[in-house]
Structures are given as structure tokens and as C-alpha cells.
Amino acid sequence: GLGLNKSIKSLNQTTDSEESADNANPADTSLLMKIIRQGLVESKLDIEIQRKDPNSPLYSVKTFEALHLKPNLLKGVYAMGFNAPSKIQETALPTLLADPPQNMIAQSQSGTGKTAAFVLAMLSRVDPTKNYPQVLCLSPTYELAIQTGEVAAKMAKFCPEIKLKYAVRGEEVPRGTKITDHILIGTPGKMMDWGVRFGMFDMNKIKVFVLDEADVMIDRQGHQDQCIRIHKCLPTTCQMMFFSATYDTAVMEFAEIIVPNPIIIRLLREEESLDNIKQYYVKCKSPEEKYTAICNIYGVITIGQAIIFCHTRKTASWLSEKMSSDGHSVAVLSGELTVEQRIAVLDRFRAGLEKVLITTNVLSRGIDVEQVTLVVNFDMPMDLDRKADCETYLHRIGRTGRFGKAGIAINLIDSSLAMQICSDIEAHFGKKIQLLDIEDAEEIE
Ligand code: ADP
Numbered sequence: 310g311l312g313l314n315k316s317i318k319s320l321n322q323t324t325d326s327e328e329s330a331d332n333a334n335p336a337d338t339s340l341l342m343k344i345i346r347q348g349l350v351e352s353k354l355d356i357e358i359q360r361k362d363p364n365s366p367l368y369s370v371k372t373f374e375a376l377h378l379k380p381n382l383l384k385g386v387y388a389m390g391f392n393a394p395s396k397i398q399e400t401a402l403p404t405l406l407a408d409p410p411q412n413m414i415a416q417s418q419s420g421t422g423k424t425a426a427f428v429l430a431m432l433s434r435v436d437p438t439k440n441y442p443q444v445l446c447l448s449p450t451y452e453l454a455i456q457t458g459e460v461a462a463k464m465a466k467f468c469p470e471i472k473l474k475y476a477v478r479g480e481e482v483p484r485g486t487k488i489t490d491h492i493l494i495g496t497p498g499k500m501m502d503w504g505v506r507f508g509m510f511d512m513n514k515i516k517v518f519v520l521d522e523a524d525v526m527i528d529r530q531g532h533q534d535q536c537i538r539i540h541k542c543l544p545t546t547c548q549m550m551f552f553s554a555t556y557d558t559a560v561m562e563f564a565e566i567i568v569p570n571p572i573i574i575r576l577l578r579e580e581e582s583l584d585n586i587k588q589y590y591v592k593c594k595s596p597e598e599k600y601t602a603i604c605n606i607y608g609v610i611t612i613g614q615a616i617i618f619c620h621t622r623k624t625a626s627w628l629s630e631k632m633s634s635d636g637h638s639v640a641v642l643s644g645e646l647t648v649e650q651r652i653a654v655l656d657r658f659r660a661g662l663e664k665v666l667i668t669t670n671v672l673s674r675g676i677d678v679e680q681v682t683l684v685v686n687f688d689m690p691m692d693l694d695r696k697a698d699c700e701t702y703l704h705r706i707g708r709t710g711r712f713g714k715a716g717i718a719i720n721l722i723d724s725s726l727a728m729q730i731c732s733d734i735e736a737h738f739g740k741k742i743q744l745l746d747i748e749d750a751e752e753i754e
Contacts, residue, residue, distance in 0.1 A: 350420035368403040381467035395422030405430035410548035417576035437470040446519040497535035512542040523553040581707030589745035613682030620688035697733035
């Protein structure tokens, strides 16, 4: 089995100085979301299916039994607590398991069951009587590969005959060795070395090729090139599976290179919206005045929790020290924390141990803490050209149908640039951002 039991020591620590914007790294965000996620993200929305060949049959299943899995694999699925397929799995699994194999591109937001789906397909396709690699799964980082491997190891709990191996940094195979494991899960560089450069297994015998987190993968051009080189060595009969949380042009262009004649399934995403949010701005002359504004607001908001977004780590730590010394209990989430530290901070905040979370952009998306009623932009979100970053604004403030409760957003404006960004955001969304006179902040409740 996998039995390597890797632990994740830290996220890729950014080398940014404290002064520069503390922005989210897609691989880190994806990993953190995976780790803090408790279960499936349910969606009320529909699946969209596209396929070139309208004659190819397409089924959907409501139970895992209907997939006719090997009994020990089914047992593993149930042992993980999965009772029924998730929405994306209902449609993806019959195609992934079909004979003859079909290629698939699947896109849905994280947490909807993609990993579990392709891991099940990988395990199903293995012929454990043949001792050579048959399945390759590529992930963008070491940590994400380990996460996938752990899911595979759990699901294969009752299939000890299936052997998995990590192809990641730190794993060394002596030159000249032939790898006998059935499934290799790893990063593109190591997979290239083992399969293409050193011939430690026969690329021609690969039956299933999985590309996970493709949107994170293309974040690094080198990765994309390595994936394509590995892909070129695979037999044309190999089943290609391509997974992504997003569906932008760059991802789809990459998908088209990797996956010929695919069935494309997409789970539409519940859009964040500003509909239930009361938006305000407060004019301040200095950071100290911003601080005073926060204290005034904080005095007024009695229920719920608040998240305050700052542009840099330096501002975040300055603010948290100031608030702490004034007796507020605050938590800070910023880029220098390890993944364990980030999880600990979020867990405490979720549990209500701190009322205020001060953060940089490290996790603009995905802090869906239900009890947050107030979001403060200590600094307005802007892109590298110092223009309004409307998307980030929406992620910070917006709510989806799931957390549709009303909320309050307050923007602290201390410069003409900040004012311009605020007006641009207002115009972009066509939703009024009202001036709030902090002297009578009572009006916001
Ligand atoms: P994604 O790859 O889309 O991010 P995952 O496969 O990691 O999604 O699934 C998200 C979470 O839901 C995980 O905690 C996983 O164990 C759980 N999960 C996946 N499929 C099911 C299912 N059919 N029933 C219950 N929980 C599931």
C-alpha cells in the first residue's frame, strides 16, 4: 500500500516581503480548502454535458451499487461514509468506468467530489495481477499529490493487492529498477523522470491518465509543458481524465491538447452575489482613523463575527496588535503561516473563540463562515495596476445561496485612489455603496 504517511509540513512559503501584497497562491488555497473541508459541497444547480458524439451512451446513477464495482472497492467507498454519489459523480462515474473507456473533462468547484470520482475510476481500472504501472495521476504540488494518495489509500483499504506509489520529491528509485506498483500519483517533474527520462516503467502500458487540478497546474508554464511531454508518450488507447475547478479559456485550451474527443461535464456554480449585503464606505484621513472607525463599528455590531481584509501582512499585524492591546480578541491569518497554523486559526474562528479575523488576501475565497455578519475592507482590493479588483471584492463580501443571510460590508477610504476604486466597484456591480457617517454608526443596524 501507500503506507508512507507523509505529513504536510508547511505550505509553499512565499518569499514576499511583508510590505508587498499578500496574495493567495492557487495551490496553497486549494490544499487548505481540501484540508478544512468537512464534507461535500452540495449544489442545487445543474450539470451541463457536452459531447461531440451524440451516439455515445450516457448514463447517470443514483447509487454506488449501480456502478458494479469490485465488491471490496464498494466496501471501501462505504467505509468512507459515502452513501450515494454526489451530483458530479452521478454523471461522471458511469462515463469514467465505461467500456470502452471514454475521455472526460470535468469541471466543478472544489469540494464537489471530483477527487473521489477519479480515484474510484483509477482503482477500478487496475489489473492487480499485472505488476507494472497502469495508472498515472498528476497533481500540481507535492502536498496535493499526497492528499490524493491518501484518498486512494483509504478507498483501497479492502484491496490490499492494489499497490500505489508516490512520484514526488524525496521518493527515490535506484536507476535501472522497474517499478511494479499499479498506480503512480505524483508531480509532473518526477513522473517525467521515472517514465520518460529513465524508463522505470513502460509508458505504453498506461491505461488511465488523470490530470488533477488542471487550473492550478497551468499556473506554472513548466508544469504544463511537462504534462504535455508525458502525455505524448502515452498510447492513444489510454483513457484521459481531466479535472479542474474553473473553466476559463486557458484551462480549456490545455484540456484540448490533453483530451481528445472528450465528454465534458460541468457543474454550474452557485454565484456569489451582493444582493443581501448592505455596503458602506467610511472616509478616513489616516490608518489611525481607520482603526478608530473599526472600533466604533465594532462597538455597534454586537452579534456575529467580523473579517477585516488588509493589503499587506504588515498592516494586518499592526492592526491586530492595536486591537489586542485594546482588549479585543482577534485572530490573524496571513501568508507566513504553515498549513497547520492556518487550519488552527480558522477552526478557532469558526468555533467563535475570536470575534474578529484579520486577514490578507491569502484566503479571499473560501472563508464561508456562516456567522460572519460584517466584512471590513481595511484596504480596498486592487490589482497590480492599482485598479479595482472587483472579483476579489465579490469573493470577500459576496454570499452564495447557502449563506444567504444578510451581511454588512464596510470600506475604509483614506485616499483618492481608494475612493476611485470604491466608485469603480460600485459602478461595476451596479449596487450602491453608501457613505456612512461613523459618528452615528447606529444607522447600520
Ligand atoms: P473535489 O475533488 O471536487 O474537491 P472531493 O472528492 O475531495 O472533491 O470531495 C469533497 C469532500 O466530500 C471530501 O471530504 C470527500 O471525502 C467528500 N465526498 C466525496 N464524495 C462523497 C460522497 N459521494 N458522499 C459523501 N461525501 C463525499
